[in-house]
Amino acid sequence: MAESTIPVDLFNPGQVFACLGFMELADVLLGEAAAGFDWSDKSHTSFRLTAIGDEDPIKTAISFIVSAEIRSVSPSAGVINTKKWNIATREVTTDEGFSSPLPESPATLPIEIAKDGAIFMVDHWGDGTIRDNVKFWAGAGGYPGAALWRDAVDLVKDQAVTSFRDPFFLSAPQSSSFRFDWRRDYIPIDSGFSPNEHNEIDMIGHPLVELFAAIGLSHARPLRPTRRDKLSYRYGVIGSSQENSPLLPPTFLRAALGAAILPFPQRIFSMSMGWPGQENQARCITTVTEE
Template sequence: MAEASIPVDIANPGQVFACLGFVEAAEVLLGNAQGGFDWRGPADVRFRMAARGDNDPVVRVLRFLDDATVTSFAPATSPHGTDRWEIQTKRDESRAFPFKDSGSDVLPARLSDGAGKDIEIDHWGDQRPQVRRDRLKFWAGAGGYPGAALARDALDLIRGRAADHACEPFALSAEQSSSFRFDWRRDYVPIDAGFSPNAHGEVVMRGYPIVELLAAVGLTNARPVRRERLEYRYGVAGLDSDDLYDPIFLRAALGTEKPPFPGMPFRPFTMRLDWPGQEGQAR
């Protein structure tokens, strides 16, 4: 097992989701992935992870992003697709689609590296009210712009640069006009900021595309709990030794307000949103 660690701000929900994304991606790419948040050194909070083999799991995931391309997939009989945005839509003949086919904007995206490794992102279409499983789709009002296109745009911003930032991947920034809205270092609420950057052509927002991409991956198997319309709760699984957790415990911690098992170091957080524009549209 090879191990690695990266700095993380656990009060930034996008970075927490992205840490889970590192583990989910490493599970696909390497196998036997584990991880945990280590705040035993308060001045240097880190996410530690490990995976099968001798390859640094952080570097392996970032190299995958450096090489990845995006396609979407839809049911064989679906009228929806993403060709309009220059993203190929593959037709799924299996009849086992992950959720209701409701539009091009929420078609699942598949990241592929050309070497037979695929990572799928589909949280934005998966909503299960009966189990309070929210889809965390925070973008809207972009002319039906699909999640697959947002993933493609983020990859274009980091291509060839991601692995070079393995020591601090969440610090890689780029001029980013649109995103999944997971890392709020880029985003804003105009009424709070006092102006709208969209009205000033000389103002360009800088985003954090690695956070955005891996946060989307990290929500594959776990979601925060939605308490109210604009409020979520998420939990962070801490370490009290060098033993790391299997993914199931990190997933369980994210969606609960108590530690998954007694004695686990654990911190709950509240995530409050607001309407950036028209109420009821994007959050």
């Protein structure tokens, strides 16, 4: 079993979601993933991940997403597709189930990332179950998730693999994102101005956080305590304050993300959001506190 250890800021929800994304992808690509958060050093929290084989699981996951083919998936590719954004669309076959309610536009079409026979679907933004879809970006009828994904990969594909020891530090000017990493976000009325109105200002994003956070929400979601309140969430992590503590299989980390109480050392956080533009469209993270 190979093990990776990377630094993580537990007060950055996107980084926590992204850690689960590394775990999910390592489980698919390598098998038998196990993970946990290590806060034994109060000044330096880390995420530990193991999987079968000798390959570094973090490096393997990054290498996969930056070199994989991306395509959207549609129940009717001739009608709803991402051709306008130069992204191929695969139509589901008659014996397949479609992973979300029938979309009204290409914006929320699921995507598949595929390479060498391995396929991973990213589709949380179209979830039509009782789970919250955690879709913070706008674009219900506009820019699709497939294009946001493609753009994020393009920003860092040349540097991504070499950043595997500290992937959340890798940054790039980023005009739009899934809004998981709050280091690039702002609310104009709070900031006193809008960078969008100043061409000389580039907002700096962290594309690997955005990409892996989207993967991390495949089987787990933060908890929205009140369905009517779209601006409050809770999320959690499990791990230990002891060095080299045993790691746990994905099922437990997924449950922990939703702030479920588990028989393991855990930490739970409250996340508040705001409307950077029109209400009920895009949301951005504003504050995070530990409970």
